Amino acid sequence: MILFLIRRLCQAILVMFIISVIGFAIQGGLGDPVQQRLGPAATEAEATTLRHSLGLDDPLWVQYLAFANDALHLDFGHSYFFHEPALSVIARYLPATLELVAASAVLTLLLSVPMGVFCAIRPRSWLSQTLMGLSVIGISVPVFLTAMVLIQVFSIGIQVTLFPADTGWGHWLNQLFSIDGGMPAYGRGNPVHVLGVWYTNFASLQGILYLLLPAFSLALVMLPLFIRLIHAQMLEVLESDYVKYARARGLRPSRIYFLHALKNTLLPVVTLGGVQIGTLVAYTLLTETVFQWPGAGLMFLDAIERADMPLIVAYLMVVGLLFVVINTLVDLLYRLLNPRITLSGRTA
Secondary structure: OHHHHHHHHHHHHHHHHHHHHHHHHHHHHOOOOHHHHOOOOOHHHHHHHEEEEEEOOOOOOHHHHHHHHHHHHHOOOOOOOOHHHHOHHHHHHHHHHHHHHHHHHHHHHHHHHHHHHHHOOOOOOOOHHHHHHHHHHHOOOHHHHHHHHHHHHHEEEEEEOOOOOOOHHHHHHHHOOOOEEEOOOOOOOEEEEEOOOOOOOOOOHHHHHHHHHHHHHHHHHHHHHHOOOHHHHHHHHHHHHHHHHHHOOOHHHHHHHHHHHHHHHHHHHHHHHHHHHHHHHHHHHHHHHHHOOOOOHHHHHHHHHHOOOOHHHHHHHHHHHHHHHHHHHHHHHHHHHHOOOOOOOOOO
């Protein structure tokens, strides 16, 4: 365990070093910070003085060392727009994004596991074939299109005319297939203030309603992939010898499916889940834009439009650190799900 943690720490340092180099390169490639701070009306003397005070006339390696030293002290500079430390701005917006990612991950888990298991147990049923067909379509549909469809259906509402409206039964059937909107699809509402510093949507029914559509839209990014993965892995596990032996012993089918088979199915699911959770952070850029969810993704896009370099670099560093932490936790979960798998990747 200790050797594994040391090895992962070294890998994390290498990854964060690469991300810091990328962030430093981006910082120097998005425009002149002197001009952005002083404006076009600044004199040459003022620009020279500020450039010297910022260390921009030093060699690149000296500038990078100064940048890395500040980053180690969690100092990414002050946001040009908010006029406060960039890390403080991200700390204010990041909880909304993490709540969105957490809610979408929970929805994905709650829906994909029973659907994938059912499709493996009853592969020839019409429901299984329908779910597998929809999963193929779901993988191909971009998240922003899914978000707009959800807004149209559940927020704005749809009215359909499938049958002659001049008849009594036609009117009632049309009403049956019509969906009235009403779900909130803009902003975050009024999150509840708990624990002194945390504003959360989980603490009230209204907050959950505001969270539901963007979380479900984001969950549909992972849901088709997880259904197909669980289905494929479950089919393979159900053909294994120990499952056949459990059936021969007369164990209940529910115990075989959800205790013995599902436990061994979850190992590759955890592997994919760790990667996909990191991917969800990237997909929040689109989801938060469509729903105007005030999270770190929307803040990052606004920072790009404003060329707010300290905020952009701080966001990249924080997201990179999240990726490293998530991947490390996934590796630790391997051991819990299957003790035969060592942390070095070998089978005990």
